[in-house]
Amino acid sequence: MQEDRIEAGNLMPRTLESQITMEKTPSYFVTKEAPRRLFALSRHTKLIVVVRDPVTRAVSDYTQTLSKQPGLPSFQSLTFRNSTTGLIDTSWSAVRIGIYAKHLENWLRYFPLSKFLFVSGERLVTDPAGEMGRVQDFLGLKRVVTDKHFYFNQTKGFPCLKKPEGSTRPRCLGKSKGRPHPQISPEVLLRLREFYRPFNMKFYQMTGHDFGWD
Template sequence: MLGVMASKTIRKIRRKSWCTFISGLCSLVLLCLFSFNNQHLFRETWDSKKNPSSKFYSRPLEMGYHYRNLQNVIHYGNVSQIQSGVISEGTLFKEQLKHDDPRRSKTLTEEAKVSGKTDKLYSMDMEKERKRRLPQAIIIGVKKGGTRALLEFLRVHPDVQATGPEPHFFDKHYHKGLEWYRMLMPETMPNQLTIEKTPSYFVTKEVPSRIFKMSNSTKLLLVVRDPVTRAISDYTQILSKHGGKIKSFQSSAFLNNDTTKINTSWIVIRIGLYVKHLENWLSVFPSEQIHFVHGENLVTNPGEEMKKVQNFLGLKQFITEQHFLINKSRGFPCIKKKITNKRGHCLDETKGRKHPKLPADVISSLKRFYRPYNEKFYQVTNINFNWI
């Protein structure tokens, strides 16, 4: 009995040994084959004669559909550097693709041509659309009311382009024609608004009809401030230009130095008769096309005034109170092109000049003179500017 069991056990061990032996032999053969193929592949990949390093690095990735999106980033031609060092000039992508797959190369080349033509046509269209246009909006006045500040604030808006110097076309150079005027305008895109300012337009009788003839849809901006303060500011500017060698304010503002008799022929006084000049404009333009900017509020609360201006001009609300900071030495607002800027663009020193101190009776006489005109102006504009 024991002999039979021993015989069976020996036979089982022999069978398992042969299986183990055969399995090991197969594994050894497979390992040899894999090692041979791996060495062959290694030699084929790095053979310096067949595959130089420049060719290896210049082979394009399988970009598929995304290739067209990347062609503006990865240019055909050279591969300059790859992390570890400088790599020699690579072969052209399209030449490499021809070697790999001619049909794929042809497809990508055609895509590149189409995309290139599209980019070129787009650039050409953009250039064609950029042109000098007649202004859609004009700051018509008033002098020393804050027109320069308003223009500089509007320049910050990305959809606004403005002239530099005052054109004075509709009052002084009208005989030169609209083409001459148009050439003074900045180049703009169709979605941008062209604007100019000439404060003397407001007091020139011929200007409203001339602007209307150019375009009956022109939007007009009028910046007004207390006429008494405006007159003194105007005189201060004239005084600085003439080095102080002009008559006193009183001798020019009053007839025979009599404070009860105002000299309305003096332009400094006449400009402040806002309602008289406005009647001339309203005889040509509807009131909806004229926006009145509160000059005092433009200084103390520029964000609020600019919100109203942007609404009137049909612009997106880009300029806000965050764009402004106050120049403490002059008490005048400066505007930042970007909210994140620490400094802003301030108007030159000619703005915010110190006014000469006038006698109290002169100020009182001027206020009495302007009061009835101011009240009528409030009625016509439906705005109470609170000028005392």
């Protein structure tokens, strides 16, 4: 995160009344100082948070890191602080990021829940047009992006945007998306799912939305 971008805001582009300025990053939601800095910049900002099953998210995070660091320790050894007792290591970022309720508590100290839209990462795959419709409604935009703009790429396992006029190929997520995940012990995944369950339940209550991760 660029501190001067959040605290001063002088690097953000100027926005006319007819425009919406957007910025995205996976870091803001889990960065402790971000809510205060953003509130100081603009308390009227609308916040869109894309979340997915924290267990799947942790494995995906590990897979991404493993592609860059082939010698990375096993997922199991990183997950547990103590493998004998099954104590989860919440200092590992791949695990910590998925404790959504704790991160949201930090944001709600500055922004009301009405300023948030929580987008399901799973539904972005199964129903991208539906989730994008919710995003457009939340931003007060006309529903221009619809199901006619998407098709499902069987190879990647993700939806892609159909060819825009004048383009020679469709737009899909990059090569880092859709790569196969390593085999993880079912016992490890079960223990991690049990760890997240109370946090998931609290997150459902806080947002008023059951994401169905359990």
